[in-house]
Structures are given as C-alpha cells and as structure tokens.
Amino acid sequence: MAYEMNFTPVLARTPELISGTIDTLILSSQSIGIGLTIGLAAALLRVDGPKWGAVVSATYVEAFRNTPLLVQLFLLFFGLPYMGIRLTANEAAIFAISLNLGAYSAEIFRAGLLAIPKTQIEAGLALGLSRLQVMRYVVIIPALRIIYPSLTGQLTLTLLGTSIASAISATELTLAGAKIESQTFRSLETFLVLAAIYITMTFVFRFLYWLVGLWLFRRRVPKTGSAAATLTLPREVES
Known part of the structure; x- marks a missing residue:
C-alpha cells in the first residue's frame, strides 16, 4: 500500500516550529559572535603574537579541528x-x-x-598610523575582503550545525521537530518541514551576508600597484 503524505498534524504544531526556529537563531547568533571573537584572537596570536601564544593557538585549533563537534559537545556537557x-x-x-x-x-x-x-603594513606605519589603526584599516578590513566568502560559508555551516545540540536536549529546531515526530508519528512530513525551514534560514542568512558585504566593502581598493596606491584609508583616518 502506497504511503499517503499528510502534513496536517505537523503544520498544526506550527507554534512549536516557530519557537524552535527562534531558538536556533538565538543559539547560532550567540555562538557565531563568540566563535568569531575567539577565532580572530587565535589568528592574531598565531600570526603576530608571542611564541607561547602561537603554540597555545595552534594546539587549540588542531584539537578542535580534528575532533567531531558531537564529541566536543558530549565532553563539555557530560x-x-x-x-x-x-x-x-x-x-x-x-x-x-x-x-x-x-x-x-x-x-x-x-x-x-x-x-x-608586509609592504602595505609598512606603508601604513610610514603614513603615521598607529599599530591599532594599521591593524584595523590596513590589515583586518582588506583581509576580511579576501576571506569573506569562505568565512560566510563557515557561518552557514555553523547555523546548520546547531542541530547537533539536540543530542543533549538543547532547545532548538531539530529538538522541536523530534518531539513533534514522536507525538504525530509523521516522520517523513516532519523532517521535510524541518528541511524546508533550514533551507529558508540558510538563504536568508546568505542574503544578509551579501548585504553586509556590500556595506563593509563599499570602498573600492585597487588590487595592483604600489603599497602607497594600494593603501586606501577611510575618511576619518584621512582627515
């Protein structure tokens, strides 16, 4: 006998799905904010920090990049x-x-x-900028322009990776879906709805990243030329 799709029991639990979606957005936004701060600090330590800082940063990166997120989650929770x-x-x-x-x-x-x-950094220092200004305007913003596609792709994976938190009963969308599935016994319909919600969130986030990129990189920086020509400063620094 052919399986008959019936989304009515699942859609009747829309408030729970909305609540789970909001929980996922909160969980991912908090994790992204903290994670990017940690990542930037670790990168700066490894590139321009003391030797002990580079060792600590490299050890941390290798430990977390070579173990599954689920194992890390269990280690912290249990x-x-x-x-x-x-x-x-x-x-x-x-x-x-x-x-x-x-x-x-x-x-x-x-x-x-x-x-x-390095010539670009030296040019910034030669123009009288402080090391903080050089790091902010000469290093971080141009570097962010280069890595932005890769970084936003990783952020999207982080959004989707929050589903693993359901393994320890953290409140988010997948956990809400699992509860609905166990009570309605409509497994296929439930997880099809979850997939549609995750796809929608992913495309919304990608659109937001695109808008942020337009705002963040609105000043055009030449790709070739001398260090002085390559160095384009924001107006507040130029003045």
Missing part, C-alpha cells in the same frame, strides 16, 4: 561535571559550537592576515 563545572544543555551547546567555530575561523582569519603584504 565531562565537565566531573570537574565540578555544570552547564545547562544550552550553555554547553553555545560553548561547544563557539569553540568549534573559533578553531575553523582562526585558520580562515590567519589565511587572510598572511595574504596582506
């Missing part, structure tokens, strides 16, 4: 209590996803930082 540290499911999820993203984004940031010619 392992830390043995050390007297107890985290809620959502706290462990944010912690694990942030550290995982930090390790991957650190390598992306490092690739961008290493792509900036």
Whole structure:
C-alpha cells in the first residue's frame, strides 16, 4: 500500500516550529559572535603574537579541528561535571559550537592576515598610523575582503550545525521537530518541514551576508600597484 503524505498534524504544531526556529537563531547568533571573537584572537596570536601564544593557538585549533563537534559537545556537557563545572544543555551547546567555530575561523582569519603584504603594513606605519589603526584599516578590513566568502560559508555551516545540540536536549529546531515526530508519528512530513525551514534560514542568512558585504566593502581598493596606491584609508583616518 502506497504511503499517503499528510502534513496536517505537523503544520498544526506550527507554534512549536516557530519557537524552535527562534531558538536556533538565538543559539547560532550567540555562538557565531563568540566563535568569531575567539577565532580572530587565535589568528592574531598565531600570526603576530608571542611564541607561547602561537603554540597555545595552534594546539587549540588542531584539537578542535580534528575532533567531531558531537564529541566536543558530549565532553563539555557530560565531562565537565566531573570537574565540578555544570552547564545547562544550552550553555554547553553555545560553548561547544563557539569553540568549534573559533578553531575553523582562526585558520580562515590567519589565511587572510598572511595574504596582506608586509609592504602595505609598512606603508601604513610610514603614513603615521598607529599599530591599532594599521591593524584595523590596513590589515583586518582588506583581509576580511579576501576571506569573506569562505568565512560566510563557515557561518552557514555553523547555523546548520546547531542541530547537533539536540543530542543533549538543547532547545532548538531539530529538538522541536523530534518531539513533534514522536507525538504525530509523521516522520517523513516532519523532517521535510524541518528541511524546508533550514533551507529558508540558510538563504536568508546568505542574503544578509551579501548585504553586509556590500556595506563593509563599499570602498573600492585597487588590487595592483604600489603599497602607497594600494593603501586606501577611510575618511576619518584621512582627515
């Protein structure tokens, strides 16, 4: 007998799906914010930090890039209590996803930082900019332009990776879907709806990344030429 699709029981639980979607967006945004901060700090330590900082950064990156996110999640949620540290499911999820993203984004940031010619940095210093201004305007923004596609792709993977948090019952979309499936027994319909929601969120995020890219890189920087020609400063620095 052919299987008859029936989405009515699943769609009747729309409020739970909306709540799960909001929880996923909150979880991913918090993890992305923390993870990018960790990643940039780790990259700066490895590129322009003391030797001990480079060692610590490299060890962290290799440890988290060579173990599955699910294992990291279990270690934090089930392992830390043995050390007297107890985290809620959502706290462990944010912690694990942030550290995982930090390790991957650190390598992306490092690739961008290493792509900036030293002559361009020297030109910024010669123009009288402080090291902080050079790092902000001469290094980070041009580096971000180079790595932006790779970085936003990793952020999209992070958004989708929040589904793993359902393994420890952290509140997010996949957990909401699993509860609906167990109560309606409409497995195919439930996960088709979840897939549609994830696809929609992914395309919305990609559109937002595109808008952010237009705003962030609105000043055109020549790709060739001397260091002085390549160095294009924002108006507040020029003045």
